[in-house]
Amino acid sequence: MKSRTILFLNALLVLSVAFAFTVTANAAGKAYKIGMSLAITGPTSDAGNPYAKGTEDYFKFVNETKVLGDDTIDCTIRDDQYKTAITKRNFEEYIDDGIVMYLNYSTGSTLGLKRDFEEEKIPVLPASYHAGNLDDSNYIFLPVASYSEQLVALSEFVVKNHKGKGKAKVAMFIHPSAFGRGPVEDAKKAVAAGLNMEIVEVVEHGKDLDNSAMLKRLMSKGVQYVLCHTVQSPVATMLKDSSRLGLTASSYGEEGKLTFLGVHYTGGNDLIALAGDACKGFVWSCSFNLTSEKNDGTTKQLALAKKYGRDDKAANSHNYAAGIMVAQVTTEAIKRTKDAGLEITKENLYNTLNKMNGKNAYQPYTTIGPVTYSKTDRAGVDMLQIYSVQDGMFKKVGEPIQSEFMKKIK
Amino acid sequence: MSYFFQIVVSGIVVGSIYALAALGLVLVYKSSRVANFAHGQIIAAGAFITYFLTVTVGIPIFFSFLASMLITFFLAMSVEKIFLRRLIGEPIISVIMVTIGLGSIIDGLIYLTPFGTENYSFPAFLPQNPLTVGGVSISWTQLVGVIITFLLIGGFSWFFKKSTVGISMRAVSDDQFGAMSVGISVPKVFGLAWATAGLSAAAAGCIIGNITGLNFDTLHSFGIVVFPVVILGGLDSILGAVVAGIIMGLIQQFASGYLDGNWGLNGTGDVMPYIVLVIILLFKPHGLFGIHEIERV
Incomplete structure (x- = not known):
C-alpha cells in the first residue's frame, strides 16, 4: 500500500514537472524567424547602416513590449557589403533556417534574387524602390512608391511650379547603374503622355571631382531644373560646383539658373552634411516623416532610438525611419495573421500583406501615408512629401502628393 | 570662350589632384616595383585623421593636415615593416597579393569606426566665394589643392633627383641586389618609400575630401581611379604622373x-x-615617361 502511494506520488511529481515545462514552453511563445541582408559596410552603407539599426531596434521593441503577446520575432541581420553573391548566400542560409519573411536591400540583389523569391514563395520587403523589382514578380513588396513614381511625381511638381515661359527644360542626373537608369524611361513615357516638360539631357555621373563642364553645358542648353536620382555624394559635389559657378537658383525656378531636385536616396541629413550651404533650396521627395518636422511619428522614432542608445545621427536619419518601417510592416503582417487564427507561414503572411488595403490599410508612424498592398498594387506608401532645404534642414513644401501620370503610363 | 577656358581650368585642377593621388602609387612602385592596392584606403585614412583632429580634438585644420600627413607617414612605414619587409626578395605577385589583403584589413578597421559608414565634411576654413577671372571660376579649395599638389610634387622630384636618400631609392628600384652590394639598406628604402607614399596619400585624401565630402567609399575608390594615370605616366615617373594626371583631367573635362x-x-x-x-x-x-628596360641574357 505504502509503495503504491509512493509510486502514485512519484507519477504525480513527474506529471507536474512535465506540465510545468509545458506551461513554461507555452508561456515562452513562438519565435518567428525573419532574415535581413543589407550593406552595413561597403558601398551605400551610409544608408544601410542606420537602416539596419532601425529594423533591429523596432524588433527589439516588439519583443520587449510584447506587441505579439508571448510570441517573439527572431530577426537575423547580416552584412552583405552590397555584394549580390553574399546576399544570395545569406538568403539561402535564412531559407534553410526556416524564415517566414525576408528583408532585402539593394536593387541589384533584389533583381538578381527575384527568381529565388518566386521559387521559395516568400514575401520580401527590399530597401530598393526600383519599379523593375515588381516585373514578373509576385512576392516583392516595395515599402514605398517606386523610384519611377517618385521621379515622375517630381517632374509633375516641376511642371506645376515652373516659372518662366514655355516648357520646363529638365536634365536628369542619374547613377550609372540599373538603379539610376530604371525610372528614366518612365519619366520619358510621362512626357510622351502629355507631361509638359522637355528632357534635354540624361547625365550618368562618374566619380567627378569637378562638374563645371557638365553644368555649363546644361546651362547652354537652357536647362532650368536638374532632377537627380542617385546617392548623396555626387549630388553634393555637383551642388558645390553649381554654387561656386553662381548657377544655383536663389529661389525655386529662378530663370537663367539651375534648380536642383532629387529622389529618395539623394537627400536627407547626409546631403546637408556633405554639401553644406550649397544645398540650400534643394527639393527632395520622400515618403518618410523627417525629424526636422516634428510630429507624433518622429517623437516615437526618436524615443525608440534613445531607448536603444543610438546617436543623434542615426536617430534623425530617414534611413533609420525606413528600417523601422519595414520592421513595422513585418510585425503588423504577423500580428494580423495571428489575430486571424492562422499559422505564421510564408504563404499566410503573403496573403495578409495582399489584404493590407482599403480599411485594412496600415499606417506606420514612420511614413507620411498609409501602406497599401494588393495583388495588383505592391508599392506600399503611395504618397510623397516634398521637402526643401531651408536654414540647414529639410522642411515640408505643401501637402503630400501622388503622381497622376504614373497611372496613365502604367 | 569662357566655356572653353573653364574646361581647361577644371581639367588642370582635376588632373593635378589625380597626380597627387597617383604620387603615392608611383613612389612605392619606383622603389619596390610593387603596385599598392591599399593606396585608396590610406588616402581615406588620411582624410579621416584630419577630420578627427580638427572636429573631435579641436586642432586648427592646418595643423591637423600636417599632423595627419605625419601620422600616415609613420603608419605606412609601420605597415611596410610589419607586413611587407619579410617579403623582400619574394615574387612581386606575392607582395601585390599582400597589399590587396592589407586593403581589406584597413577597410575592416575603418568600418569599425563611424567613418566607415557615415558622411562628414570638413568645416569651412577657406573663403566660400570663388575666384572668378573673365568668367572662369575656381574655388579656393581647388586652388589650394593645386598649390599643395605642385609643392609636394616639386618637393618629391627634388628629393629623388638631388638627395642621397632619394638617389638610394632610385638605385634600389633599378636593382635591389646591386644597391645592397654598394651598402644601401633596401629595407630602410622600402620603409621610406611607403612612408612618403603615406604622406602624399594623406594630402590627397584631404584635398579630395574637401571637394567631395568625406565618404569612405568615394575616398578609397580614388586609389583605383588614378591607376590609369600611373600607367599612362609610366609607373615610376613622378613627372609622368603629373603630365598624365593633367592629360586625364583635361580629356575628362573636354569629353564631358x-x-x-x-x-x-x-x-x-x-x-x-x-x-x-x-x-x-x-x-x-x-x-x-616609363623606362624601357633592355635585359641582356
Missing part, C-alpha cells in the same frame, strides 16, 4: 563638356581617358 549630350553620347568623361590610355600605350607601351 563637348561630347556628352551630343550625338546620343553620355558618360564619355569617364570612358575617354581609358580610350586615350589604350591608344597611347599602343605606341608607347611603357607609358609617356
Whole structure:
C-alpha cells in the first residue's frame, strides 16, 4: 500500500514537472524567424547602416513590449557589403533556417534574387524602390512608391511650379547603374503622355571631382531644373560646383539658373552634411516623416532610438525611419495573421500583406501615408512629401502628393 | 570662350589632384616595383585623421593636415615593416597579393569606426566665394589643392633627383641586389618609400575630401581611379604622373563638356581617358615617361 502511494506520488511529481515545462514552453511563445541582408559596410552603407539599426531596434521593441503577446520575432541581420553573391548566400542560409519573411536591400540583389523569391514563395520587403523589382514578380513588396513614381511625381511638381515661359527644360542626373537608369524611361513615357516638360539631357555621373563642364553645358542648353536620382555624394559635389559657378537658383525656378531636385536616396541629413550651404533650396521627395518636422511619428522614432542608445545621427536619419518601417510592416503582417487564427507561414503572411488595403490599410508612424498592398498594387506608401532645404534642414513644401501620370503610363 | 577656358581650368585642377593621388602609387612602385592596392584606403585614412583632429580634438585644420600627413607617414612605414619587409626578395605577385589583403584589413578597421559608414565634411576654413577671372571660376579649395599638389610634387622630384636618400631609392628600384652590394639598406628604402607614399596619400585624401565630402567609399575608390594615370605616366615617373594626371583631367573635362549630350553620347568623361590610355600605350607601351628596360641574357 505504502509503495503504491509512493509510486502514485512519484507519477504525480513527474506529471507536474512535465506540465510545468509545458506551461513554461507555452508561456515562452513562438519565435518567428525573419532574415535581413543589407550593406552595413561597403558601398551605400551610409544608408544601410542606420537602416539596419532601425529594423533591429523596432524588433527589439516588439519583443520587449510584447506587441505579439508571448510570441517573439527572431530577426537575423547580416552584412552583405552590397555584394549580390553574399546576399544570395545569406538568403539561402535564412531559407534553410526556416524564415517566414525576408528583408532585402539593394536593387541589384533584389533583381538578381527575384527568381529565388518566386521559387521559395516568400514575401520580401527590399530597401530598393526600383519599379523593375515588381516585373514578373509576385512576392516583392516595395515599402514605398517606386523610384519611377517618385521621379515622375517630381517632374509633375516641376511642371506645376515652373516659372518662366514655355516648357520646363529638365536634365536628369542619374547613377550609372540599373538603379539610376530604371525610372528614366518612365519619366520619358510621362512626357510622351502629355507631361509638359522637355528632357534635354540624361547625365550618368562618374566619380567627378569637378562638374563645371557638365553644368555649363546644361546651362547652354537652357536647362532650368536638374532632377537627380542617385546617392548623396555626387549630388553634393555637383551642388558645390553649381554654387561656386553662381548657377544655383536663389529661389525655386529662378530663370537663367539651375534648380536642383532629387529622389529618395539623394537627400536627407547626409546631403546637408556633405554639401553644406550649397544645398540650400534643394527639393527632395520622400515618403518618410523627417525629424526636422516634428510630429507624433518622429517623437516615437526618436524615443525608440534613445531607448536603444543610438546617436543623434542615426536617430534623425530617414534611413533609420525606413528600417523601422519595414520592421513595422513585418510585425503588423504577423500580428494580423495571428489575430486571424492562422499559422505564421510564408504563404499566410503573403496573403495578409495582399489584404493590407482599403480599411485594412496600415499606417506606420514612420511614413507620411498609409501602406497599401494588393495583388495588383505592391508599392506600399503611395504618397510623397516634398521637402526643401531651408536654414540647414529639410522642411515640408505643401501637402503630400501622388503622381497622376504614373497611372496613365502604367 | 569662357566655356572653353573653364574646361581647361577644371581639367588642370582635376588632373593635378589625380597626380597627387597617383604620387603615392608611383613612389612605392619606383622603389619596390610593387603596385599598392591599399593606396585608396590610406588616402581615406588620411582624410579621416584630419577630420578627427580638427572636429573631435579641436586642432586648427592646418595643423591637423600636417599632423595627419605625419601620422600616415609613420603608419605606412609601420605597415611596410610589419607586413611587407619579410617579403623582400619574394615574387612581386606575392607582395601585390599582400597589399590587396592589407586593403581589406584597413577597410575592416575603418568600418569599425563611424567613418566607415557615415558622411562628414570638413568645416569651412577657406573663403566660400570663388575666384572668378573673365568668367572662369575656381574655388579656393581647388586652388589650394593645386598649390599643395605642385609643392609636394616639386618637393618629391627634388628629393629623388638631388638627395642621397632619394638617389638610394632610385638605385634600389633599378636593382635591389646591386644597391645592397654598394651598402644601401633596401629595407630602410622600402620603409621610406611607403612612408612618403603615406604622406602624399594623406594630402590627397584631404584635398579630395574637401571637394567631395568625406565618404569612405568615394575616398578609397580614388586609389583605383588614378591607376590609369600611373600607367599612362609610366609607373615610376613622378613627372609622368603629373603630365598624365593633367592629360586625364583635361580629356575628362573636354569629353564631358563637348561630347556628352551630343550625338546620343553620355558618360564619355569617364570612358575617354581609358580610350586615350589604350591608344597611347599602343605606341608607347611603357607609358609617356616609363623606362624601357633592355635585359641582356
